[in-house]
Amino acid sequence: xxxxxxxxxxxxxxxxxxxxxxxxxxxxxxxxxxxxxxxxxxxxxxxxxxxxxxxxxxxxxxxxxxxxxxxxxxxxxxxxxxxxxxxxxxxxxxxxxxxxxxxxxxxxxxxxxxxxxxxxxxxxxxxxxxxxxxxxxxxxxxxxxxxxxxxxxxxxxxxxxxxxxxxxxxxxxxxxxxxxxxxxxxxxxxxxxxxxxxxxxxxxxxxxxxxxxxxxxxxxxxxxxxxxxxxxxxxxxxxxxxxxxxxxxxxxxxxxxxxxxxxxxxxxxxxxxxxxxxxxxxxxxxxxxxxxxxxxxxxxxxxxxxxxxxxxxxxxxxxxxxxx
Amino acid sequence: xxxxxxxxxxxxxxxxxxxxxxxxxxxxxxxxxxxxxxxxxxxxxxxxxxxxxxxxxxxxxxxxxxxxxxxxxxxxxxxxxxxxxxxxxxxxxxxxxxxxxxxxxxxxxxxxxxxxxxxxxxxxxxxxxxxxxxxxxxxxxxxxxxxxxxxxxxxxxxxxxxxxxxxxxxxxxxxxxxxxxxxxxxxxxxxxxxxxxxxxxxxxxxxxxxxxxxxxxxxxxxxxxxxxxxxxxxxxxxxxxxxxxxxxxxxxxxxxxxxxxxxxxxxxxxxxxxxxxxxxxxxxxxxxxxxxxxxxxxxxxxxxxxxxxxxxxxxxxxxxxxxxxxxxxxxxxxx
Numbered sequence: 001x002x003x004x005x006x007x008x009x010x011x012x013x014x015x016x017x018x019x020x021x022x023x024x025x026x027x028x029x030x031x032x033x034x035x036x037x038x039x040x041x042x043x044x045x046x047x048x049x050x051x052x053x054x055x056x057x058x059x060x061x062x063x064x065x066x067x068x069x070x071x072x073x074x075x076x077x078x079x080x081x082x083x084x085x086x087x088x089x090x091x092x093x094x095x096x097x098x099x100x101x102x103x104x105x106x107x108x109x110x111x112x113x114x115x116x117x118x119x120x121x122x123x124x125x126x127x128x129x130x131x132x133x134x135x136x137x138x139x140x141x142x143x144x145x146x147x148x149x150x151x152x153x154x155x156x157x158x159x160x161x162x163x164x165x166x167x168x169x170x171x172x173x174x175x176x177x178x179x180x181x182x183x184x185x186x187x188x189x190x191x192x193x194x195x196x197x198x199x200x201x202x203x204x205x206x207x208x209x210x211x212x213x214x215x216x217x218x219x220x221x222x223x224x225x226x227x228x229x230x231x232x233x234x235x236x237x238x239x240x241x242x243x244x245x246x247x248x249x250x251x252x253x254x255x256x257x258x259x260x261x262x263x264x265x266x267x268x269x270x271x272x273x274x275x276x277x278x279x280x281x282x283x284x285x286x287x288x289x290x291x292x293x294x295x296x297x298x299x300x301x302x303x304x305x306x307x308x309x310x311x312x313x314x315x316x317x318x319x320x321x322x323x324x
Numbered sequence: 325x326x327x328x329x330x331x332x333x334x335x336x337x338x339x340x341x342x343x344x345x346x347x348x349x350x351x352x353x354x355x356x357x358x359x360x361x362x363x364x365x366x367x368x369x370x371x372x373x374x375x376x377x378x379x380x381x382x383x384x385x386x387x388x389x390x391x392x393x394x395x396x397x398x399x400x401x402x403x404x405x406x407x408x409x410x411x412x413x414x415x416x417x418x419x420x421x422x423x424x425x426x427x428x429x430x431x432x433x434x435x436x437x438x439x440x441x442x443x444x445x446x447x448x449x450x451x452x453x454x455x456x457x458x459x460x461x462x463x464x465x466x467x468x469x470x471x472x473x474x475x476x477x478x479x480x481x482x483x484x485x486x487x488x489x490x491x492x493x494x495x496x497x498x499x500x501x502x503x504x505x506x507x508x509x510x511x512x513x514x515x516x517x518x519x520x521x522x523x524x525x526x527x528x529x530x531x532x533x534x535x536x537x538x539x540x541x542x543x544x545x546x547x548x549x550x551x552x553x554x555x556x557x558x559x560x561x562x563x564x565x566x567x568x569x570x571x572x573x574x575x576x577x578x579x580x581x582x583x584x585x586x587x588x589x590x591x592x593x594x595x596x597x598x599x600x601x602x603x604x605x606x607x608x609x610x611x612x613x614x615x616x617x618x619x620x621x622x623x624x625x626x627x628x629x630x631x632x633x634x635x636x637x638x639x640x641x642x643x644x645x646x647x648x649x650x651x652x653x654x655x656x657x658x659x
Contacts (some may be wrong), residue, residue, distance in 0.1 A: 047471050095551060119557060120565040120574030150555035153562060160566040169569065186544055186551050189522055217517030220510060236494065251501050255509025258499060284477055286490045292472035308494040312486060 048084060049299040051174060056089075058162055058176045059298070060195035062219070064211025066182030068203045069232040072268060072278075074179040075103040076288070077199075080279045080295030082137035086174035089128065089165055092141045093158070093191035094181040095149045104131065105275025106139050113141045115149060118157060124164050133280065138173075142190075155193020162194040184218060192219065197226035199259055199298070203233045204245040209253055216254065228259035228303060230294060235264045240310040247307045257303035260294025262287050525551075 061074045071094075078090040091114075092100035101107045112127040131137040140161070143149050149157075158178070166172045178195060181187035192198070198219050202212040212229070219227055231247050238244035245253075247261050265287035271278045278288035279295075297303060472478065479488045487494050522542030524533075529546065532538055544551055555562075565574050572580070 047474075117566055118562045120561070120568075120578070121576065122573050123568050123570075124566060125569065126573075148552040150552055150557075153555070153559060156559070157562070157566070160563050164566050164569075167567070167569075186525060186542055186548075189542065193521070213513065214517065217513035218519050218521075220513055221517060221519040222521045248497060248500065251499065252505075255501065255506050257501070257506070284475075284490075286492075289472055289478060289489060296472055304499055306484075306496040306498050308487065308489075309497045310495055312493045312495050 049296045051086065051299055052301040055174045056162065056166060056172050056176045057174065057197065058178070058195045059197050059199060060178040060180050060192050060224075061199045061201060062180035062188065062192065062215055063182065063201040063208070064184065064215040065202075065208045068201050068208055069262070069268075070182070070201050071099050071103055071179055072272065073199070073201050073230060073232070073262075073291070073294075074100055074177055075277045076279045076291035077295045077298060078175070078177050079104075079131075079134060079137060079277045080292045081175050081177075081299065082131070082134035083279065083292075084295065084299065085136070086299065087136040087138075087171070088175045088177060089138045089140060089173045091158070091161070091176065091178045092139065093178050093187065095143050095187045095190070096145065097181065098141055098143070098145065100179050101129075101139060101141060102275060103272055104139060104277065106131065107275070110139070110141050110144075113143050113147075114157065114161065115143045115147055117161075118150070118153070124161070125168075149190075155190045158190060158194045184215065188215075188218075192222060192224065195224060198224050198228075200227060200229040200254075200256065201232055202229060202250065202254070204231055204239075204247065204250050209245075209250065213254060216256065226301070227256055228298075229254060229256040230260045230262060231258070232262045233264045234261050234308075236308060236310045246309065258307065259297055259303060260290055261304070261307055262290045262294070263308070 061070050061077070063070050071092075074090055074092075078088050081088045090100060090104075092098045094100070101110050106129050109129045112122040114127065116122045117124050117127050127140055129139040129141075131139065162176060165176060176194075178191050180191040200212055200216060200219075202208045216227060229251075231250050234247060235244055239246045247258070251258060263286050265278075265285055267278055267281065267285040268287055271281065278285055279291050281288050284292075474480075477490050481487065481493075485496055487496055520537075520539045523540045524536055525542045525544050526532065527546055528543050532541055557565075561574065568574070571577075
């Protein structure tokens with residue numbers, strides 16, 4: 001799960017090196033004046049990922065199959081990015097079955113959607129719902145439940161939206177994350193239209209993998225080159241018992257770079273029901289940490305170099321007998 | 325006689341008490357005392373004269389010789405060492421008072437400072453009372469991001485082959501996917517999935533427009549629950565609506581204008597009706613109508629002017645022009 005660099009980096013590994021990806025924040029002052037250890041001690045706490053690529057980065061989060069965790073990923077990665085200080089607009093492109101607002105706990109604040117914006121009932125800035133916890137995170141829903149989106153415009157409406165967000169007075173957002181509906185229908189086509197990179201969410205089971213492969217094929221045909229995958233709901237105990245495909249198996253089947261591996265966590269359901277994304281939990285949870293790491297890699301356009309395999313028995317200390 | 329004696333004795337007693345206090349006797353005092361002691365055996369007159377003498381003596385002692393009195397006082401004071409020894413207790417008390425005062429001051433300053441930060445309803449106060457969680461708010465504390473790769477819950481082992489997350493140790497395995505494998509997969513998929521993104525959505529049964537590649541048409545079933553191909557708004561207008569950053573949204577403006585137009589039309593109708601009904605002040609109405617002959621461009625201004633003009637004109641002869649009257653006129657008109 002940690003993006004280890006020892007396979008690719010020319011310099012020898014040190015205990016701290018694995019945390020630093022090549023384009024991590026570097027000290028700007030010349031090196032000879034500052035000992036290396038001082039820099040590290042500074043960076044350990046306030047380190048931030050360095051944004052790679054041009055803004056706004058329009059990322060579509062998709063999967064062929066439903067229920068694999070697209071919306072959960074959108075909410076958590078989006079809020080992680082906001083926590084990291086980037087301005088984020090999350091677009092719930094699920095026309096009929098939107099849920100992102102529920103996961104974020106913003107369902108009572110959605111008054112206007114993109115349909116109203118297109119119809120001229122409100123302006124775009126009125127339809128954007130700003131999260132009060134992280135003010136650089138905004139939610140935009142495509143439509144209200146049971147309302148119909150005029151598909152006559154196709155994906156043009158979303159392209160206009162991205163253009164309008166670019167031209168905003170308060171500045172262009174760093175990330176526009178689009179939560180794609182399941183399937184490869186009109187909703188999928190609409191959602192992927194403005195994207196220039198994609199995150200494919202899948203679970204380690206064959207049904208999900210088949211759909212994922214198809215979706216990757218469509219995305220590649222559409223010209224989206226930067227596709228990474230997130231393997232969700234991984235259970236190391238089942239992998240160990242060979243009841244579940246390992247992450248490396250999944251990767252071998254799909255041939256995609258890994259953005260993150262999210263372990264199965266009961267906290268996900270709890271956070272969904274509370275409308276409080278995992279990454280804001282304190283103390284952090286296993287899945288929350290994995291989402292944060294994935295968000296970090298997304299910012300740096302990095303991918304995983306090593307994955308978690310199975311749980312090892314923890315080495316007991318000398319004083320473990322006394323409960324130490 | 326006894327009264328004098330008693331008086332003297334009382335006086336003496338008081339002076340004696342004073343002397344007793346000082347615990348020192350001068351020779352003159354001894355003389356006075358001796359005179360008093362011997363007075364019991366002498367006659368009354370002698371006694372009275374003696375008494376007077378003693379009285380004078382005492383008077384001189386008390387009031388007329390301050391120098392001696394001062395000397396007596398000084399001599400009556402104990403040496404400094406003894407005095408210091410005697411005041412050890414009182415010094416301690418003074419010290420205690422000062423310390424207490426300082427303590428009170430410090431406590432007061434502390435309380436004032438504390439109350440400054442915990443005003444009822446302030447963020448700090450809400451956090452203290454558990455209404456808010458400080459770590460979930462950006463404003464109560466500056467955001468300090470903790471590194472997801474290096475924090476107390478995520479630790480990588482020394483050999484980089486294990487990682488400890490949330491108290492569990494996991495073995496790490498390096499990713500083995502190579503660039504060649506990725507390109508092989510891409511090639512496989514491009515062969516398997518020939519796809520062109522549809523750019524036109526048509527309802528099933530519609531005709532394909534000319535100069536449109538049939539591959540790029542997406543057919544949407546007529547009973548699709550959430551998508552519709554029909555739109556009552558044209559594309560340019562929709563695009564303008566999305567791009568609009570300021571001002572009143574298009575539809576709100578349009579509805580407002582339509583309402584305005586309707587209202588003004590209603591006004592005009594009403595005037596004409598009035599004209600028909602009441603021909604006595606037709607000229608006034610005509611003038612008013614002419615002055616506001618382009619009501620479609622005017623907003624509420626014209627409406628209010630109209631209203632004022634009407635009320636002015638009708639105040640003398642007619643009931644004021646109101647919505648009630650308008651409604652009645654409409655009602656009259658309808659049948």
